[in-house]
Amino acid sequence: MSEHELHSTSLEMSVLAALMTIANCYEQLDTKPTVDDFYAARHRYIFTAIEQLALRGEEYDMTLVKNHLQQQGLFDDCGGDDHLNTIMYESSTSLFNVNSYVIKLKKFTERRQVDEVGKKMIILAKSPDADDLTLRAQDLINTLENPDRNKTLIHIADASIEALDIIEQRLSRQRNNTGLAYGVNTGLSTVDYIVGDIEPTHFCVIAARPAMGKTTLAQMIALNAARRNHAPTLFVSCEMTGDQIAARMVSALGRIKFSDIKRGTMSEQDYAMWIDTTTRILNDLPLKIEQKAAATIPEIRESARKVKSEYGSIGLIIIDYLQLLRDPTQRNRYDEISQISRQLKKLAKDFHCPVVALSQLSRDCEKRKPPRPILSDLRESGQIEQDADQVLLLYRDEVYNQNSQEVGVAEIIVAKNRHGATGTARVACVLEMCHFADIQGEVE
Numbered sequence: 001m002s003e004h005e006l007h008s009t010s011l012e013m014s015v016l017a018a019l020m021t022i023a024n025c026y027e028q029l030d031t032k033p034t035v036d037d038f039y040a041a042r043h044r045y046i047f048t049a050i051e052q053l054a055l056r057g058e059e060y061d062m063t064l065v066k067n068h069l070q071q072q073g074l075f076d077d078c079g080g081d082d083h084l085n086t087i088m089y090e091s092s093t094s095l096f097n098v099n100s101y102v103i104k105l106k107k108f109t110e111r112r113q114v115d116e117v118g119k120k121m122i123i124l125a126k127s128p129d130a131d132d133l134t135l136r137a138q139d140l141i142n143t144l145e146n147p148d149r150n151k152t153l154i155h156i157a158d159a160s161i162e163a164l165d166i167i168e169q170r171l172s173r174q175r176n177n178t179g180l181a182y183g184v185n186t187g188l189s190t191v192d193y194i195v196g197d198i199e200p201t202h203f204c205v206i207a208a209r210p211a212m213g214k215t216t217l218a219q220m221i222a223l224n225a226a227r228r229n230h231a232p233t234l235f236v237s238c239e240m241t242g243d244q245i246a247a248r249m250v251s252a253l254g255r256i257k258f259s260d261i262k263r264g265t266m267s268e269q270d271y272a273m274w275i276d277t278t279t280r281i282l283n284d285l286p287l288k289i290e291q292k293a294a295a296t297i298p299e300i301r302e303s304a305r306k307v308k309s310e311y312g313s314i315g316l317i318i319i320d321y322l323q324l325l326r327d328p329t330q331r332n333r334y335d336e337i338s339q340i341s342r343q344l345k346k347l348a349k350d351f352h353c354p355v356v357a358l359s360q361l362s363r364d365c366e367k368r369k370p371p372r373p374i375l376s377d378l379r380e381s382g383q384i385e386q387d388a389d390q391v392l393l394l395y396r397d398e399v400y401n402q403n404s405q406e407v408g409v410a411e412i413i414v415a416k417n418r419h420g421a422t423g424t425a426r427v428a429c430v431l432e433m434c435h436f437a438d439i440q441g442e443v444e
Contacts, residue, residue, distance in 0.1 A: 006112045007039030010091070011101055016043060017091035018098040019050050020062045026054040030099050037105040039112070042078040045069065046087075055164075062088055117141065138298065183354050184231060184316050186217065187224040189438050190425035194414045195390055198354045202419075203345040203387055205322070207359040207378055208394035209366065213410060214358045215240070216434050217394065218318050219248055221356055222287060231315025231353075232286040234307045236300055238324035242289040246282070252435040253277045259432060286311050294326045297343040304351055314353050319344065321358035322384070338383035345387040359384060361393070371400055375415045391416040396429060410436060 015033060019025045026032070035051070038044045049068045053060040062084060069075040078084065117140050124136060183199035185192045198204045198221075208214045218235075225231040237245055251258045254273040260266045266274070288310075290303045300317070308314040319325065322340060330336035348355040361377040373393040378384045385391065393413040398404040410429040414422045428437040 006115060007108050008104070009040060011105055011108070012038050012040060012043045013087045014091040015098060015101050015105060016046055016050070017087050018101070019047075020060060020065055020088065022098070025098065026050065026060070029102060031102050031106070033102050033105055037102070037109050039108070042083060045072075045074045045078050046084075049074075184221055184225040184229060184356075186221055187228070188220075188412070188425065188427050188436060190427060191392075191412050191414070194421050194423045194425055195392070195417060196420045198356065198390065199419070200352045200354060201349050202354045202389040203348045204354060204356045204390040204392070205359050205378070205384055205388040206356065206392045206394070207361050208373065209361050209363075209371075211399065212394040212396055213429065213431055213436065214394060215320055216248070216252075216431060217392075217412070217436060218320055218356060218358055219245070219252065220435055222316065222318055223249060223252070223285075225316045226285040226287040227281070229315065230286065232288075232307050232311035232313055233316040233318070234288050234290060234300075234304055234314060235318045235320070236290045236292070236295060236303065237320045238293050238295055239320060240291070242291045245289050245291075248434040249282070250274055250277050251433050253281055255433050257432050258434050286315075294324065296326055296328070297340065297347065300325075301347065301350075304347070308351070314351055316353055317347065317351065317355045319355065319357040321360065323360050341383045341387045366400075370397065371395075372411070373413065373415075385416065388416060389418045390414065409439070412436075 022028075033047065035044050035048055038047050046065065046069070049065050049072070050060045053064060053068060058064070066075060066081075066084060069078055079086075120140055121137060124133065124140070183197045183202065185195070185197050206214050206217055222233050222235050226233045235245060247261050248258065250256065251261055254270070254277040256266060256270045256273055260270060286307075288303070288307050290300070292299065300319070304314055304317055322344070323337065325340050327336045327339050327343075330339050344355050344357055359378060361373050365371050365373045365377040372395050375385050375391060375393075377393075378391070391414075393415050395411040395413060396409070397406040397411075398408070406426075408429055410427050412425045412427060414424070416422065426439060428439045430437055
């Protein structure tokens with residue numbers, strides 16, 4: 001591949017010209033460029049000046065950009081007046097075109113990243129002493145899923161700008177009253193009040209003893225993400241088949257009793273509702289089910305790549321459940337679960353999306369009275385507790401207590417929340433129709 005195929009000087013100049021000519025151009029862009037989208041060093045300097053002025057709320061026409069560069073001692077490095085005039089007077093500019101120009105610039109950025117990885121792969125292949133060639137090659141490929149993972153060194157001011165952009169996205173959703181999450185949430189107001197949003201790069205664990213409703217809660221998060229947030233979602237089911245997951249979702253959306261589905265005793269109205277739910281709702285959802293027992297992390301990565309390729313992005317990965325995943329490189333179960341936990345956290349960072357994993361709890365919690373779960377009950381590895389950003393524990397008193405006063409109620413215990421509060425939310429347990437619901441509850 002020749003060098004000119006990896007960048008376009010004219011495109012870079014056109015974007016810079018538009019930014020310095022059209023009022024508030026940077027703020028109006030649908031997709032904002034980054035400094036890495038500019039190949040030429042002098043164009044990187046000019047864009048950085050524009051970006052810094054814009055983020056300060058200042059104007060950024062040619063004169064003001066020139067003054068800023070002079071103050072930084074970078075004006076001559078940018079080619080001085082000659083190159084700035086060339087940019088301004090020899091490049092096409094319009095707000096309509098600049099958005100498409102930025103998208104094309106980002107395509108060149110992707111090409112350069114692929115080219116760089118390819119060169120590293122060749123060096124790796126020719127290295128006579130390289131161990132674990134396949135794993136190291138896979139790690140290089142993984143950098144293409146989220147190129148930002150290579151940016152391990154970041155200036156504090158850039159980190160502050162990135163944090164401000166995330167805050168602005170949250171505020172925008174509040175101002176527009178959309179109810180959408182930055183990332184995903186459960187759709188249960190009492191739970192979301194405590195947890196907040198399960199954000200991109202977050203690793204959230206939902207844990208409980210059997211029959212508490214783990215899969216039901218995961219299914220609600222998946223439907224909420226795909227239906228309300230339009231987030232392309234991958235549901236990895238190591239335990240149930242795709243038709244079983246679909247039946248549960250239809251039960252929840254169509255309010256069809258799951259017992260009638262299992263026994264085959266649905267009414268004609270139920271059948272009509274099933275068809276309507278499938279054609280009117282499920283057919284349009286960006287939701288894929290990977291039905292594979294004993295799945296491995298590389299297999300999940302491959303499925304995530306397919307979802308991202310089909311929809312252009314991936315907004316959520318759900319694992320049902322963690323203890324059914326396998327890592328054949330590990331010799332004992334404790335190390336295997338620990339490595340899987342670390343890899344799931346890495347998966348969230350690499351794809352820049354939330355990963356929600358279900359987990360079993362040990363039987364030790366049932367020795368307590370009442371058998372309400374705690375963090376230390378997480379099964380087979382303390383690494384899960386360490387890696388997780390959020391840990392939600394499910395408890396239903398009626399399962400253990402025949403005289404329970406909490407029939408039809410589930411507790412969702414936010415036992416860990418790295419980025420927010422902890423507490424307990426009470427929700428209505430409607431497992432006969434495969435969902436939880438808000439009640440006039442309380443947050444303890």
